[in-house]
Amino acid sequence: MAQAALAFAPEFGAEPSAAGHALQPAGAPTTAFERSGWDIGRDHARYGLTPPADQMLFGHPVRQGWDAGQPAFRRRTRPATPAVRQWLALRLQAWLRGAAFEDLQVTPNLLRQITVSHCPVTGERLTQHTGHASDGVIERLNPQAAYAAGNLAMISRRAQAARAGRDAQAALLTAREAEALPADDTLEGLTAAQWLRLAVLISFATPLPHAQAAALPLLMLPPNRVRVLNPVQALQVVLSLPFAGTAELPRLAPIAALVPARARPAFHVFMTTLLARRVAGGHPWDAAAMKTAMLAAWTDPLMQRRWQRLSLELTTAEADAVIHGATRAGLDGTPWRDSSFAQATEGWGLPVPQPAAARGAPSARTGLIALPGVERRASGGSRVRVGVAPAMVAGKGLRGVRVG
Missing domain, CATH: 3.40.1800 (His-Me finger endonuclease fold)
Structure with missing residues (x-):
C-alpha cells in the first residue's frame, strides 16, 4: 500500500478554503484508524478516483487523504482498472467495519x-x-x-x-x-x-473440530487461492481432485502405505467408490463433465458414509501426515506443498493451534491453497511451475513449488 505523506493531511474538522480544498493541517491523523482511512483516500487520488459521497465530509479521514493526494497525483494518476476499484472498495469496506x-x-x-x-x-x-x-x-x-x-x-x-x-x-x-x-x-x-x-x-x-470437518461433503473444490485449514478436508481434496479431471489417476498403493494399517480397509473402500463414480461420470476426456460428476457424487449418502468411516479412523495428525508424505514423495500426481498453520494464516489474526497427538486434536501444520498455473524463477535461475489452474497446492511455504 502507498506510504502516505502525513504532513499534507488537513486538520480533522477543517473547513474548505476559498480554492475549494481543505485547509492545511495543524497535525497528522492521530490514530491508526484515522491513518488507515487517510491512506485509502490518498490511494483513491492516486488512481484518479473519488471516494463514495458519504466518505467525503470535511474532516473525514478518507476526505483528508483524498485532499492531500489531489495535488500530488493530479498529473500522474495510475490506471483505475476494475481490480483496482474492487481493491479500494474492499479496503474501505474493511475499514468501515x-x-x-x-x-x-x-x-x-x-x-x-x-x-x-x-x-x-x-x-x-x-x-x-x-x-x-x-x-x-x-x-x-x-x-x-x-x-x-x-x-x-x-x-x-x-x-x-x-x-x-x-x-x-x-x-x-x-x-x-x-x-x-x-x-x-x-x-x-x-x-x-x-x-x-x-x-x-x-x-x-x-478451523473446525476434526469430527465436524470430516462430516462435511466435498460439494465444491476450494476456489482459487482459498486456503483449506482443516487437515481432514485437505485430505478429502487431495484424494478426490485427481478423479475430477482428465489427468492420469495417481498410484494408490504408495498412498495407501502412508495410511495407518487400521484405516487401510476403509481407505481402499473409499477409493474404490471414487473410481466407480469416475467410471460412471462420463467420458474421461471431458474435464467439465468429470468434475461435475465427482462433485455430484458427494450428495450420495453411500459416498459420505464411506468417507466418514475413513476420516474418523484417522486422527488430525495422521491425516496431516498422509498429505505431507504424499506431497514429499510426489505420489498425488499434482504439484502440492504443505505449509504450517501459522504460514497459511499469516496476517489473519488467528491463534496458532498447538500440535497434539490425541484423536481429533488440531494440527499445527496443514494449510492447503489453490493457485493458478504460473511460471516463476526459483533461486539459482531454474524454471519452476506452480500448479495447473485451478491446482490445489499444499507446501512448506506459501510460495513453495516443485522444480521441474
Whole structure:
C-alpha cells in the first residue's frame, strides 16, 4: 500500500478554503484508524478516483487523504482498472467495519486471480457492477479473521446478502433448517443445497473440530487461492481432485502405505467408490463433465458414509501426515506443498493451534491453497511451475513449488 505523506493531511474538522480544498493541517491523523482511512483516500487520488459521497465530509479521514493526494497525483494518476476499484472498495469496506486488512498480499493482482465467472454457492453466472443480485463480490470467508489472502472468495451479491455474516457453524445450521422445506424452496434467498455449499465454502477457511470437518461433503473444490485449514478436508481434496479431471489417476498403493494399517480397509473402500463414480461420470476426456460428476457424487449418502468411516479412523495428525508424505514423495500426481498453520494464516489474526497427538486434536501444520498455473524463477535461475489452474497446492511455504 502507498506510504502516505502525513504532513499534507488537513486538520480533522477543517473547513474548505476559498480554492475549494481543505485547509492545511495543524497535525497528522492521530490514530491508526484515522491513518488507515487517510491512506485509502490518498490511494483513491492516486488512481484518479473519488471516494463514495458519504466518505467525503470535511474532516473525514478518507476526505483528508483524498485532499492531500489531489495535488500530488493530479498529473500522474495510475490506471483505475476494475481490480483496482474492487481493491479500494474492499479496503474501505474493511475499514468501515473495523476489520483488519492484510495489505501485503491482498492486492489488485490477487483480486484478479480470485475472480470467477460463476458463483460457487448458487452456480449462477456473475455480472459486474450492474447493481443486481448476480453481481460478483469479494467475501471474507472466516468472519473472525482479517481480510487476508486465502480468506477471500468471490460469490454473488445474493449469496452474500443471504449469508449476512454467518460463520461456518451458523451457515450449516441454516442449511439443516432449509432441508425441512419443500424441494427447491428457499430460506432467506438460498435453497438447502446452496446453504450447504456456502457452509462448506466457509469451512475451508475456518478451523473446525476434526469430527465436524470430516462430516462435511466435498460439494465444491476450494476456489482459487482459498486456503483449506482443516487437515481432514485437505485430505478429502487431495484424494478426490485427481478423479475430477482428465489427468492420469495417481498410484494408490504408495498412498495407501502412508495410511495407518487400521484405516487401510476403509481407505481402499473409499477409493474404490471414487473410481466407480469416475467410471460412471462420463467420458474421461471431458474435464467439465468429470468434475461435475465427482462433485455430484458427494450428495450420495453411500459416498459420505464411506468417507466418514475413513476420516474418523484417522486422527488430525495422521491425516496431516498422509498429505505431507504424499506431497514429499510426489505420489498425488499434482504439484502440492504443505505449509504450517501459522504460514497459511499469516496476517489473519488467528491463534496458532498447538500440535497434539490425541484423536481429533488440531494440527499445527496443514494449510492447503489453490493457485493458478504460473511460471516463476526459483533461486539459482531454474524454471519452476506452480500448479495447473485451478491446482490445489499444499507446501512448506506459501510460495513453495516443485522444480521441474
